[in-house]
Amino acid sequence: MPELPEVETVRRGLAPAMEGARIAKVEVRDRRLRWPIVKGFEKRLEGKTVDGLGRRAKYILADLSSGDVLVMHLGMSGSFRVGKDAKPGVYYHETSKSTAHDHVVFHMSNGSTVTFNDPRRFGSMKLVPRAKLDKEPLLASLGPEPLGNEFDAAMLARACQGKKTSLKAALSDQRVVAGLGNIYVCEALYRARLSPKRQASTIADRNGNPNARAGALVEAIKAVLNDAIKAGGSSLRDHRQADGSLGDFQHHFSVYDREGKPCPDCKGKIKRIVQGGRSTFYCPSCQT
DNA sequence: CTGTGTTCCTGTTCGC
DNA sequence: TGCGAACAGGAACACA
Numbered sequence: 001m002p003e004l005p006e007v008e009t010v011r012r013g014l015a016p017a018m019e020g021a022r023i024a025k026v027e028v029r030d031r032r033l034r035w036p037i038v039k040g041f042e043k044r045l046e047g048k049t050v051d052g053l054g055r056r057a058k059y060i061l062a063d064l065s066s067g068d069v070l071v072m073h074l075g076m077s078g079s080f081r082v083g084k085d086a087k088p089g090v091y092y093h094e095t096s097k098s099t100a101h102d103h104v105v106f107h108m109s110n111g112s113t114v115t116f117n118d119p120r121r122f123g124s125m126k127l128v129p130r131a132k133l134d135k136e137p138l139l140a141s142l143g144p145e146p147l148g149n150e151f152d153a154a155m156l157a158r159a160c161q162g163k164k165t166s167l168k169a170a171l172s173d174q175r176v177v178a179g180l181g182n183i184y185v186c187e188a189l190y191r192a193r194l195s196p197k198r199q200a201s202t203i204a205d206r207n208g209n210p211n212a213r214a215g216a217l218v219e220a221i222k223a224v225l226n227d228a229i230k231a232g233g234s235s236l237r238d239h240r241q242a243d244g245s246l247g248d249f250q251h252h253f254s255v256y257d258r259e260g261k262p263c264p265d266c267k268g269k270i271k272r273i274v275q276g277g278r279s280t281f282y283c284p285s286c287q288t
Numbered sequence: 289c290t291g292t293g294t295t296c297c298t299g300t301t302c303g304c
Numbered sequence: 305t306g307c308g309a310a311c312a313g314g315a316a317c318a319c320a
Contacts, residue, residue: 002314003314034296034314034315034316058314058315073314073315074314075297075313075314075315076297076312076313076314077297077298077299077312077313101298118297119297119298119299120296120297120298120299120312120313121296121297121298122296122297122313122314122315123314138315163290163291164290164291165290165291165292169291169292172314174314174315181313181314182312182313182314276291276292276293277292277293277294277313278312278313279311279312279313
């Protein structure tokens with residue numbers, strides 16, 4: 001659920017509380033995330049300063065004064081909340097009276113409390129020495145950042161060259177382009193007027209050079225991500241921003257979760273199909 | 289190597 | 305109203 005725009009929104013929400021601040025204490029209330037939080041995790045963080053908060057694909061990266069980087073992923077249901085001077089073990093933020101699923105709490109020296117909540121526990125936290133970050137398996141095979149200058153039609157076409165799989169599957173593959181998930185793949189394909197069922201290789205010629213479809217797709221991806229970040233991300237279900245407010249990009253969805261509703265363009269019915277076990281929403285008449 | 293299917297998990301929604 | 309089934313989805317992993 002949290003895709004690139006949501007993760008970027010979360011990063012921006014955490015920055016005021018964490019950047020330049022020292023981690024005074026770490027409480028791990030449940031170590032069972034996607035991978036167990038390792039023994040010694042807390043001690044390796046306590047007393048260290050967060051020099052900067054960055055993002056790569058759907059990962060948030062906290063640069064620490066110790067030379068470690070804290071690599072965090074929200075999984076599908078992960079969220080952060082920022083509070084002030086919370087009482088340990090009582091409650092951790094004003095926006096919730098419950099500590100259910102509050103798995104990790106960072107008490108910052110500036111009085112802020114940063115709480116990681118994740119009901120489904122698909123999220124993860126891992127400490128990696130900065131010098132080894134480029135070798136980190138979680139990050140090493142990620143494709144280009146879609147909002148970076150280096151991501152263009154030529155690069156996307158090359159990544160899709162010879163691919164027999166669908167455009168939906170290709171864009172969902174983090175090795176092709178990093179940070180898209182089910183929602184923004186659907187929305188980008190709609191904006192580019194390309195069918196999710198189209199073979200991925202058809203955005204390139206036989207030499208891997210981009211055609212007009214590749215150009216349209218790159219522009220659509222960048223536009224939809226920028227629009228979503230501007231709106232503070234989407235908040236399907238209960239996904240909140242770090243300050244507790246709700247993003248509102250879901251009100252701008254053209255096709256996602258709109259089965260049977262009219263296409264904004266041709267007014268035909270939006271269709272839902274299943275690809276790779278996941279729902280795909282698209283307009284069969286506009287998207288070819 | 290490539291492409292596809294399975295699995296982890298729990299809150300929400302839906303049909304009876 | 306209550307209850308079980310279906311569904312949601314990021315990404316590692318297994319497998320053909």
